[in-house]
Structure formats: structure tokens, C-alpha cells
Amino acid sequence: MSKRDYYEVLGVSRDASEADIKKAYRRVAMKHHPDRNPGDKASEDRFKEANEAFEVLSDANKKARYDQYGHAGMEGQAGGHGAGDFGDIFGDIFGDIFGGGGRGGRSGVRKGADLRYNLELDLEEAVRGTTVKIRIPTTVSCETCDGSGAKKGSAPITCSTCNGMGQVRMQQGFFSVQQACPRCHGSGKQIKDPCGSCHGRGQVEEQKTLSVKVPAGVDDGDRIRLTGEGQAGSQGGPAGDLYVQVHIRPHKLFVRDGRDLHCEIPISFVDAALGGELEVPTLDGRVKLKIPAETQTGKLFRLRGKGVTSVRGGGPGDLLCRVALETPVKLTKRQKELLQEFQTIGDNEGNKQSPKKSSWFDGVKKFVDDLRA
Incomplete structure (x- = not known):
């Protein structure tokens, strides 16, 4: 006679969780346990059938093989327990109901806690x-x-x-x-x-x-x-x-992301506009970083090989430096005059020196005009 599907035996779906499978086995095994049905051959067969199904479906490797090949993939795998082993398996599952005492409780020898x-x-x-x-x-x-x-x-x-x-x-x-x-x-x-x-x-x-x-x-x-x-x-x-x-612990300069390190470097708007060379820190000391002219805030520079070599192997990662333009504070009167002059010259040049600013304001104007239309 052909075997019933293991999921059908326990009454669970194929996507049932491990906890659901255990709960279903407990329900079937309690109903058909030989101690509860003395002399009932049908119940004994159902109990053995449930035990075999649980042995497969509670083991991730066996379950995967069964899901792919069915009973054919279980030849030589399932049903390895004799009748004398049912009590041990049953006790392992139900021991928590009555205070424990599975197979490990017989000698009292137990491994210490981790x-x-x-x-x-x-x-x-x-x-x-x-x-x-x-x-x-x-x-x-x-x-x-x-x-x-x-x-x-x-x-x-x-x-x-x-x-x-x-x-x-x-x-x-x-x-x-x-x-x-x-x-x-x-x-x-x-x-x-x-x-x-x-x-x-x-x-x-x-x-x-x-x-x-x-x-x-x-x-x-x-x-x-x-x-x-x-x-x-x-x-x-x-x-x-x-x-x-x-x-x-959090670091003052770096944030680690796997093998890479990240840091933020403040630069003045003069260095960003004209370009220059900065010293940036790494875990191995300072290195030179060339800042090209017309660098925008948020620009990311990659220093290859200046990151971390993982304990899991592979080469070192990179150091990723993100520049952030720092607005000057506590300006002198002369600095303010020069900046105002700089602004006036920029306005006379039109939008070619601040393309993002000009395109943004053009977008705002169009948005407002569309609302009014």
C-alpha cells in the first residue's frame, strides 16, 4: 500500500512553520499513542505513521529532500526508528508538558550552559x-x-x-x-x-x-x-x-561599513571653487587628497586600499571621503565687503556660474505658474 503524504498525515500545509509541524505532531501522537489505545492496531499504525512524518518534516535537510523528491527521496532515510524508540522520541516532544526528562535526563550528565x-x-x-x-x-x-x-x-x-x-x-x-x-x-x-x-x-x-x-x-x-x-x-x-x-565604540572620524571606512571632510568654499590639496587622516597616517576646482558639496572621493582588511579574508577596503562645504562665520567688515562684491560680479555673469541655483529657481517659477493656470 502506498504511503500517505507526510503533510497530510500531520494535517499541515507545505509552508507550515517548524512550530506548526511540532504542534500538529503532538496533536496526532496524543490521539493515537499506544498507551492511550491499548490493543488498537489502527491507532498504533497511525502513531508510527505520524512519528515517521515528524522525523522527516522536523529535519530541514530531510524536509527539503522530501519536498523535492517525495517518498522516493526518503528511501533509506525515514522510518529508521524501531518500535522501542517511539517512547524516547515521544518523550522528547512531550517532556515540556510534564516538566522535562527526555533522553538526557536518565544519567543526569549535562553539558554546562554557554x-x-x-x-x-x-x-x-x-x-x-x-x-x-x-x-x-x-x-x-x-x-x-x-x-x-x-x-x-x-x-x-x-x-x-x-x-x-x-x-x-x-x-x-x-x-x-x-x-x-x-x-x-x-x-x-x-x-x-x-x-x-x-x-x-x-x-x-x-x-x-x-x-x-x-x-x-x-x-x-x-x-x-x-x-x-x-x-x-x-x-x-x-x-x-x-x-x-x-x-x-563610535569613532570620532570614521564610520565602518564592512571593509570600507567613511569620513566627512569640511572644506572652505574657496578650496572648493579654486581647488587645492588637503591632508586627510587614515588608520595608517595622513595622506594627500587633491581637490579639483569647482568641487560641489557632497562630492565623494575614494582612497583605494585605505579601508579595513576583514577577518574573513580578502583585500583591504577603501576610505570614502565626502566633502562638506563650510560656510565661514564671524566675518570681518572687509570680508563682507569682498563677498558682496563677489556676489555682484556673479549676478552680472548670469546663470553660467550657478547653473543648479538658476535651474532650481526656474523650476520653482514654472511650478507656481502651473498652479495659477
């Missing part, structure tokens, strides 16, 4: 690279009890609630599911005589100083991963990781 540290850098530090010392609060395995949580000379005992299994079965009417033991939290052990240093937790809090090597070219938002520098794991589990999040 940590994040926000590191602020100057632009120059980020571009050239640096090494910084950071101090972070963290939890480490208790040395007094070697992380067991039990007082030195004693040892944890088998949990009396779950008999060392780490899990208990919870019954809700016809429906039952395993969850982590509430007494031992999934470890299968109880501590009768707790360690005086960690009070039975197996971990202690402390501050530690780390040296972080920041590679040249990092950008705002980049992360540096320090493996094993996060929170300590429980019951001998591995420590988590520390992610150092880079934040670049």
Missing part, C-alpha cells in the same frame, strides 16, 4: 587585532568533593524514588509519559551528607580572568568562541562555551 561576554573595542583595536584580559563570573566543579556534591569520605546513594533510573512514569488517565525524577532531577542519586563547600550542588561560583585574542579585522557583532570556558557541567558533564560578543 555564557556570553560583551567586549567593547576601539576601531583601531578591531582593525589591527589585540589581546585583552576579561574577568567573568562562572561556576566550576567543586574541588572539595570532585563535583559529586557529597561530603568528602561519603558518596551519593541510589535515589529511593526512581531506584536509580533517573526517571519516573507519570500517568494522566490513559496517557503516560516518562519524566525526570523530581527527587534526584534525573541523576539517579541522592546526597544524604552534602559537601560543605558546594552544599550538595557539586559546583561553586568564582571569578576567573581569561586572555582573549582578538583577530585583526573583526567587526561589530562578531563572536569569538572560547571552548570550555562556560558554566561547568553537572555530574561530570563537559563545560559550556564562552562567546565573546564584539562591540565597536
Whole structure:
């Protein structure tokens, strides 16, 4: 008999989100779970069918292959779980309803939590690279009890609630599911005589100083991963990781955009009109920038290779300098007289020296005339 479409099995559309697929699987699986329908072969088959559909549609790679090739693309892929695995998969999905306790809860061994540290850098530090010392609060395995949580000379005992299994079965009417033991939290052990240093937790809090090597070219938002520098794991589990999040402080002169740098250069209207040569700053020192005559405000000049070499490779970017005409202030009487004379001469020359100004006023006149018409 041919297989039903996986989307049809779960009752979702092909553009359903991951959350919708999970919700639909939960609904179908609850309805047809064998514990809820003992001896019902049809419900058992529907449960297995839903499990197979969820196994494919909840995996991005398998889902993409199924969307393209259908069941033919799943040969050797789906349906790999035997009947004995249904409880584990079901428990992973439904564990949050009854307080957790999926597969990881049986031994109590868990990886420690990952940590994040926000590191602020100057632009120059980020571009050239640096090494910084950071101090972070963290939890480490208790040395007094070697992380067991039990007082030195004693040892944890088998949990009396779950008999060392780490899990208990919870019954809700016809429906039952395993969850982590509430007494031992999934470890299968109880501590009768707790360690005086960690009070039975197996971990202690402390501050530690780390040296972080920041590679040249990092950008705002980049992360540096320090493996094993996060929170300590429980019951001998591995420590988590520390992610150092880079934040670049605003710079007085430059704004970074990927590999390029941007800056604004104020120039006088005399330099803009007659042209000249300016010294402009770069991260490697000052360079000469030639300003051609009749330069307009907002003109963009590109200095190639004066930007940033990204940590991801490739050559250096460019420095983009935008000129901004600066209107003189606190003019002397003589300066005002010269400017008025300059203005008079310009008016006599007509619109050839200020084409943008003339065309703008012509546009305004036409706009007003059209309104009056």
C-alpha cells in the first residue's frame, strides 16, 4: 500500500512553520499513542505513521529532500526508528508538558550552559587585532568533593524514588509519559551528607580572568568562541562555551561599513571653487587628497586600499571621503565687503556660474505658474 503524504498525515500545509509541524505532531501522537489505545492496531499504525512524518518534516535537510523528491527521496532515510524508540522520541516532544526528562535526563550528565561576554573595542583595536584580559563570573566543579556534591569520605546513594533510573512514569488517565525524577532531577542519586563547600550542588561560583585574542579585522557583532570556558557541567558533564560578543565604540572620524571606512571632510568654499590639496587622516597616517576646482558639496572621493582588511579574508577596503562645504562665520567688515562684491560680479555673469541655483529657481517659477493656470 502506498504511503500517505507526510503533510497530510500531520494535517499541515507545505509552508507550515517548524512550530506548526511540532504542534500538529503532538496533536496526532496524543490521539493515537499506544498507551492511550491499548490493543488498537489502527491507532498504533497511525502513531508510527505520524512519528515517521515528524522525523522527516522536523529535519530541514530531510524536509527539503522530501519536498523535492517525495517518498522516493526518503528511501533509506525515514522510518529508521524501531518500535522501542517511539517512547524516547515521544518523550522528547512531550517532556515540556510534564516538566522535562527526555533522553538526557536518565544519567543526569549535562553539558554546562554557554555564557556570553560583551567586549567593547576601539576601531583601531578591531582593525589591527589585540589581546585583552576579561574577568567573568562562572561556576566550576567543586574541588572539595570532585563535583559529586557529597561530603568528602561519603558518596551519593541510589535515589529511593526512581531506584536509580533517573526517571519516573507519570500517568494522566490513559496517557503516560516518562519524566525526570523530581527527587534526584534525573541523576539517579541522592546526597544524604552534602559537601560543605558546594552544599550538595557539586559546583561553586568564582571569578576567573581569561586572555582573549582578538583577530585583526573583526567587526561589530562578531563572536569569538572560547571552548570550555562556560558554566561547568553537572555530574561530570563537559563545560559550556564562552562567546565573546564584539562591540565597536563610535569613532570620532570614521564610520565602518564592512571593509570600507567613511569620513566627512569640511572644506572652505574657496578650496572648493579654486581647488587645492588637503591632508586627510587614515588608520595608517595622513595622506594627500587633491581637490579639483569647482568641487560641489557632497562630492565623494575614494582612497583605494585605505579601508579595513576583514577577518574573513580578502583585500583591504577603501576610505570614502565626502566633502562638506563650510560656510565661514564671524566675518570681518572687509570680508563682507569682498563677498558682496563677489556676489555682484556673479549676478552680472548670469546663470553660467550657478547653473543648479538658476535651474532650481526656474523650476520653482514654472511650478507656481502651473498652479495659477
